[in-house]
Amino acid sequence: MNTQAIFSSQSPDYLIPFQPGTGDTVKVRLRTRKEDRIQCVLVIDDGQEEKKIPMTADLTLKTDQLFLWYAAEFRLGREPLHYYFEITANDLRAHGRPAANELRAHERPGPAANELRAHGRPGPAANELRAHGRSGAHGRPGPETVLYYGRRGFFTKTAAREAADEQQTSSEVASDGRRGFFTKTAAPEAANEQQTTPEVASDPRGDERQQTTPEVASDPASDPRGGERPRPADLFEIVPDLQVPLWPAGCVMYQIFVDRFCNGDRTNDVLTDEYNYCGGNVVQIEDWNQLPAPNDVREFYGGDLQGVMDKLDYLRDLGVRAIYFNPLFVSPSNHKYDTQDYEHVDPHFGRIVRDAGPLLEEGDYRNIHAGRYITRTTDPANLEASDRLLAELIEQAHARGIRVILDGVFNHCGSFHKWMDKEHIYETAAASRKKEKKAEKGAYISKDSPWHDYFDFLEEDWPDNWHYDGWWGIDTLPKLNYEASEELQEKILAIGKKWVSPPYNADGWRLDVAADLGHSPAFNHEFWQRFRQAVREANPQAVVLAENYCRSEDWLRAGGWDTIMNYEGFMDPLTWFLTGMEKHNDQYREDLYNNADAFWEGMLYRNKTAMPLPSAYISMNQLSNHDHSRFLTRTGQKIGRLHDLGSEAAARGVRPAVMREAVIVQMTWPGAPTLYYGDEAGLCGFTDPDNRRPFPWGREDRQMLAFHKDIIALHSRYACLTLGTVYPLA
Incomplete structure (x- = not known):
């Protein structure tokens, strides 16, 4: 048996339906090489006992010359369900080192055109090992081999029961640190070579013909492991009724920090001395190409929603299918994470139709005298006009096939x-x-x-x-005291519904510091469940994704969030692997630089174990964003920030080729590849505020921009890059 041919995942081709609900009949599939003689058993593990369902050939799939798919069905209850596969075979071919031309492929049932063996010929590669010498050659029965396969691949499991005879042993066959497995061998006479003929019946739900589901049998006493269970991380998991919108899967997103993207309307620009903020008066930056100062929170470049509308065709031509906006609502800062009014778009981003009142005079820092700012941000005419502009922008974006996600800052206000x-x-x-x-x-x-x-x-x-x-x-960031006010809770829930409803019709929310909301984990989970439910009632396809730097499975499994900004399973491990740098440029780690084992552990297995697969498929996979240094700057491997290294150091010694490698991974990895504005144009920058440089219109790195267009086009061309599964061949 060629162990490299064995594969299963929880992608839509191997778990049907992909997002099952309570009471659904669920089919799971396992793929193997057609010529291999194996017996497959689906093992359902509820933590107390194991139930085994024999698997038979799935005749609903068109087969090819290489592969055969086995399937089993069961009815899903209300509780999360865990399963793995027990595979019995003779003539084990152990997983050895792959041939040089093998690729890490995104698996889908059907012809395996992208799975090459040595010299490009189908079949076992020359370097694949036989575990037990020539067992099985010339049709002679060899030792029976039992393998256990779960969501991390083959997993280690030795028999707990001590055999009276010495014919049963536990022995490691092969391991490369990522797909290692252990086997149980038995005497040849113990092997059962009888192949089960699948029983075919009509599917009452349609014309598709499939195997009849056997009764689930529970026999812990017959378990050769003596009832010992696999580790939870090794088990596939199904969470009933976990429904997430799938439009973000593979969707190329584009994050826009509005003040620095494009100035399309100079009449709404923040004026110097318009008001006082954080100990000083605000400043209008006249030179668009000026780089941010170390303390630039009071500096405004004038980017706005009209500028975004002017560049919608640029985004469409780049291949962008969704925009994620940093906060748009009224706020005195350029980043707008200190909300002044959740009900309205900031007129400095929108439209100012009434503009009256004085600026602050020299030496006057009291905002009760900031008449111009008060008029601009509180006059109903300005607020309503700005809201209408956002509705118009979203309508125009939708007409181009581009969705829009808003940033919700609900842990604190300003x-x-x-x-x-x-x-x-x-x-x-x-x-x-x-x-x-x-x-x-x-x-x-x-x-x-x-x-x-x-x-x-x-x-x-x-x-x-x-x-x-x-x-x-x-x-400047007063924390909202939700537990003390049901009225506050209802107001924020109403805000969540408002902006995803007509006439605005935004396509979802990104939740800032989502795990911090409230004063207890219990309330936090409860509130986000209510928030997500309210948003879904208003817009069933709206996505709720959270900023969270820690493990998020509790929120994802319980229905509080649909997905996350994928730091732990994407940005962090990829940055360490390709640059050796921490994502703020605060540290360099030689032990993680080019460390393939750490890379796979972080990128692949952490995604598989730290969140349900539907959430992983729609997770926001970024290289850069507004909180961390730009990835291109990380390739220069300099430790430090703007205040101690200066602006010019951010571009010194950078390696565009490494940046391109990162983009290739980003565009071929499950999830929503999300660009930070300007990365495609070659922008550099240390962590904030230097990562918020103005977009270099007319000064783009043309080679980097062309590369992004090409790789995004490739990403959009292949369906397997949307709902496929990463399969490590090396």
């Missing part, structure tokens, strides 16, 4: 938000518009504020109580 109103902006706006004298005051201003319970105040010190809980202690 201190400028009317719920807090630390700057007295909304109090001033209400007074200037001659509204009733008792306008609602922010929680910073008054203890009697209707939004008092939205925050956790540490001392009774009103008016102007600055003793509140800020995320990481940052006073």
